[in-house]
Amino acid sequence: MESPTPVRILTVCTGNICRSPVAERLLQAGLDQVLPGGFEVRSAGTRAMVGSPIQPLSADIVRMYGGTDKGFAARQLTPKILRDTDIVLTMTSKHRGEVLQLDASLLKRTFTIREFARMLEALEERDAAGETSAEKASGEKASDAGTLWRGLSARLASVRHLALAADSADNEVIDPYKREPEVYRQMEDELAPAILTILRYARLNTPT
Numbered sequence: 001m002e003s004p005t006p007v008r009i010l011t012v013c014t015g016n017i018c019r020s021p022v023a024e025r026l027l028q029a030g031l032d033q034v035l036p037g038g039f040e041v042r043s044a045g046t047r048a049m050v051g052s053p054i055q056p057l058s059a060d061i062v063r064m065y066g067g068t069d070k071g072f073a074a075r076q077l078t079p080k081i082l083r084d085t086d087i088v089l090t091m092t093s094k095h096r097g098e099v100l101q102l103d104a105s106l107l108k109r110t111f112t113i114r115e116f117a118r119m120l121e122a123l124e125e126r127d128a129a130g131e132t133s134a135e136k137a138s139g140e141k142a143s144d145a146g147t148l149w150r151g152l153s154a155r156l157a158s159v160r161h162l163a164l165a166a167d168s169a170d171n172e173v174i175d176p177y178k179r180e181p182e183v184y185r186q187m188e189d190e191l192a193p194a195i196l197t198i199l200r201y202a203r204l205n206t207p208t
Helices: 021-035 056-064 078-085 093-102 102-109 113-128 134-140 146-151 152-157 180-207
Strands: 005-015 039-045 087-088 111-113
Touching: 005 021, 005 093, 005 146, 021 039, 021 056, 021 180, 039 056, 056 180, 078 093, 087 093, 087 102, 087 113, 093 102, 093 111, 102 111, 102 152, 111 113, 113 152, 113 180
Parallel strands: 005 039, 005 087, 087 111
Antiparallel strands: none
């Protein structure tokens, strides 16, 4: 029997050497534990430093959370890369806009990573409250990871109003490139909770 196509997730930042590689490698490591082979997480940059490795302080964060930085090389975001992507997670609202300039068809499947995490939390809270709907039923009864995750955009649209940021900065992950270690720690503080929320959702809801 042919293996199902993995859910393809793309993380996007500017240079593809600080923020999006951290998100890529930690999401991949966590999702591999949920469903080995079920997810393919990659990253790209809107102005990538093509071929460059992960910045050392970002690599430290990846390893600290149990991921690996080995074999990474930055790549430029292109329409071809976007073509087969199921979910795009950007580090800032500006990056989201740049993704949509390349492929407007991804409008409902492109989120800032912090927004996406808040929307997942809102979805879980609504479902836990017992507010059943056809969308909820179809999501909960998904027979495989692909059906669940590729159907998420429609379900998340119904809770977007419940997950609006109190401040627009709450959608952003700071760019630490060529800045002091404290800024890398701020990046971690903004990025890690979103990644952990996504992985928690995956662990609790993905059919295995």
